[in-house]
Amino acid sequence: MKKKRTSITDIANALNVTPSTVSRALNGGGKVSEKKRLEILALAKNLGYRPNPIAKSLLENRTHTIGLIIPEFTHHFYSRMLAGIESVTSKAGYQLLICTSNEKQKQEIKSTHALLDARVDGIIATISKMNDKFEHLQEVMDSGTPLVLVDRFSEEIETPYVISDDFNGAFTAVDFLCQNGCRNILHIKGPENLSTTFNRFMGFKEALRKHKIELNEDLILESSDPNLIENIRSCLKDFQIDGAFTYSDYLAFEIYKVANDLNISIPNQLSVIGYADEPISTYLSPTLSTVNQQPFEMGVTGAQYLLNKINNPEIELEFKNLEAKLVIRESCMKRKLQIQ
Amino acid sequence: MKKKRTSITDIANALNVTPSTVSRALNGGGKVSEKKRLEILALAKNLGYRPNPIAKSLLENRTHTIGLIIPEFTHHFYSRMLAGIESVTSKAGYQLLICTSNEKQKQEIKSTHALLDARVDGIIATISKMNDKFEHLQEVMDSGTPLVLVDRFSEEIETPYVISDDFNGAFTAVDFLCQNGCRNILHIKGPENLSTTFNRFMGFKEALRKHKIELNEDLILESSDPNLIENIRSCLKDFQIDGAFTYSDYLAFEIYKVANDLNISIPNQLSVIGYADEPISTYLSPTLSTVNQQPFEMGVTGAQYLLNKINNPEIELEFKNLEAKLVIRESCMKRKLQIQ
The missing domain is CATH 3.40.50.2300 (Response regulator)
Structure with missing residues (x-):
């Protein structure tokens, strides 16, 4: 059992004074002799008295x-x-x-x-x-x-x-890839039902539209798919993927691993941009481009x-x-x- | 101002019944007509009544x-x-x-x-x-x-x-380095005043003692030293460092960076073990050996x-x-x- 919290009444009883005397001594108001006040403060400290937070907050x-x-x-x-x-x-x-x-x-x-x-x-x-x-x-x-x-x-x-601003974050990233020559860009989407997933995908599509690149549904992967790694592998092998934009830095790391397995060089053959600027992006080799959400x-x-x-x-x-x-x-x- | 919490009395007043009737209806005890009970429950829900957590917890x-x-x-x-x-x-x-x-x-x-x-x-x-x-x-x-x-x-x-068990964690790591041929082992210590810093350093020393390697104070660096990176660089250049054991995985990453600058190959010329098995240890290249604290x-x-x-x-x-x-x-x- 937890000990009962020390109350003003406990202190009053121990010193044979009224609770209101104790209250006045503790709160500094009204008449209490200095001797009594010090006696009350000392006992309050010894008993570990702390003002009742509920009473205080109700006030x-x-x-x-x-x-x-x-x-x-x-x-x-x-x-x-x-x-x-x-x-x-x-x-x-x-x-x-x-x-x-x-x-x-x-x-x-x-x-x-x-x-x-x-x-x-x-x-x-x-x-x-x-x-x-x-x-x-x-x-x-x-x-x-x-x-x-x-x-x-x-x-x-x-x-x-x-x-x-997920839409513009994604748009800027994919726009950068396109401006630098990427034409077959892979996207890995985030969890369903999230506004962030939706807006990043919209930004991705808008950047393709700006650069008149047709959306290829085969290059859009779902992160929740249990076959994600296999899907990345197929994409990298079967299509001439030259760019990748992922919902998170961790998903970009999955691309790094598959590219490494397939001897595809980042960034020489494949440019990759993640999202969120997690510490992982500076630990990876090569260091990962990403979008910082502040x-x-x-x-x-x-x-x-x-x-x-x-x-x-x-x-x-x-x-x-x-x-x-x-x-x-x-x-x-x-x-x-x-x-x- | 926060709204006042709806009380049993508020519900009682609104329905012109006694608070104890409301209490019985809400808590399921005593005699309340089914019609009245449903009426009380409906109003309690509408008013957003929730039992007073303090009263409940005092009970x-x-x-x-x-x-x-x-x-x-x-x-x-x-x-x-x-x-x-x-x-x-x-x-x-x-x-x-x-x-x-x-x-x-x-x-x-x-x-x-x-x-x-x-x-x-x-x-x-x-x-x-x-x-x-x-x-x-x-x-x-x-x-x-x-x-x-x-x-x-x-x-x-x-x-x-x-x-x-920091002592044995550190001991096992440094013992492994020694068993695999390392003789000039660098250690970067953790923050002062922590039992973990002390015990890992003790484990480090004990492993050296086991392998009859004399402790070289020049190879013990303080992570809090503002010149840490420079100190690592001097150590790697001036001594034939073949092993490093650091208080944390992040400190091991500092060694990676300096070694990379100096064209020292990990693990061929330098074996490194960090501590804590943080995700960074699997992102680094080469992946970092470490100690998992569970x-x-x-x-x-x-x-x-x-x-x-x-x-x-x-x-x-x-x-x-x-x-x-x-x-x-x-x-x-x-x-x-x-x-x-």
Whole structure:
């Protein structure tokens, strides 16, 4: 059994004074003799007395905690976003309570309830991949707890958002490949049901259209396909693939491995661009070109939107579509070099 | 302002019944007509009524939440440990509330208080690098909240521990290098003040002693030294370094880069072993040999120890020193190959 929390009454009983005397001594108000005050403070310290957080938070209706729901931490993206959020919240005197959903809706719902029960002043969340119900998020808003969604967008929920411009991120990457001579470009798509997957694919298609390259459905692979590696191998063998754009840096690594097996040289025969600028992209050899989504900035802006909403619930809905920046490293052939 | 939480009294007033009738209808006890019961349930749902978590937890003195304090999530080690903890706690019906310390003591203390204020049933923590005070952890134990420490050990705190056998992990790695012909072995130490840094260095020294290799202080580098890269370069140039054992996989990557600059071939001229089996070790070329600390197992065992202590506070202090496993990949020369 947990020990009972030391109360003001416990201290009062031990010293044979009234609870209100103890309260005045601890809070510094009203008349208490200096001797008695010191006696009360000493005992309070000895008994490990700490003000009841609930009573305190009921008084000011704030707990100075913020809830964060994030899918997982194996992607560096989320730890960078966390760092951005913390850089704002800690300066503003808020403590973060973090829950992970592991991309499962059930876990996301549980997390939401745990944070509401902990009476957080607001919630920042990235909805999980497997989301098709939104009642729990509606519940957050109905309770008057400010909610900001980051990274992934859903039309079902009207609340402040900070997302990354996936369409233009993908467009810029594939446009770069085309400008540098690629004509047979492979794309590996992300998980179904995600706005990010859809928008990156749209950006890919738009870049092909700009360069008048017909879309070849055979060169569009699904990352969830259990035969993905075999499919990459077939593509690299059967088509004259000279470029690849993948939903993530990890998927680009799969292309590296197959290309290595087939003795296809990156970037001489095949230019590759991943997505997310995870640390892996600098560890690979050759280093991987990728698209940086500015996760730290995403966290900063999301936290600012939340604080704005906490401090002014009537504020208009804020929305930011952060620029996604192309980072060219060794994995891309540049036409300038080819001409030289 | 946050909206006031809907109370049983609100529902009672709206329907012109007594609060105890509402309570009985919601909790299923006592006499309430079926019609009235359905009416009460419908209104409770409409008003978004949820049982007061504090009242509920006071009743059973449990919140079914567990606090987790972790330095950061940029190391894969901690997200694997988290996965291990979650695999146990979620099955047992506990929700995790996670705080990060960013290796700062002040932040660790704040996190501890936030979790105590959220009335968690227990805390699992990895103490931060910069810790020299332990009152906050003592406070956790004094409050009767079970505490389990993982990954890093401190003699100051008597509580259940799950750590990794760093001494033998390091010993096995360096013993392997020596057995395979290395004689001039570089070591890069970890952060000061950490038990893990100390124990890996001790394991390194013990392996040298076993193979009757004298310790050369010039080959021991500090990772915190701002001139680290320059120091690695000097070592590789001035001494006939044929082996390297580093506190982390990331430090091994620094050696890769310098070796590459100096045209020193790994593993032909230099065998390298890192520590922690982070994903980077499989992305590097050649793939990096390393020591796996079983972070998932560490999380599982830590969570089990905590549940044991929650369910039986009088239980004896449990302690586990998990085996650290040597993982040999391409970065090490094997004598067998040399002989062939």
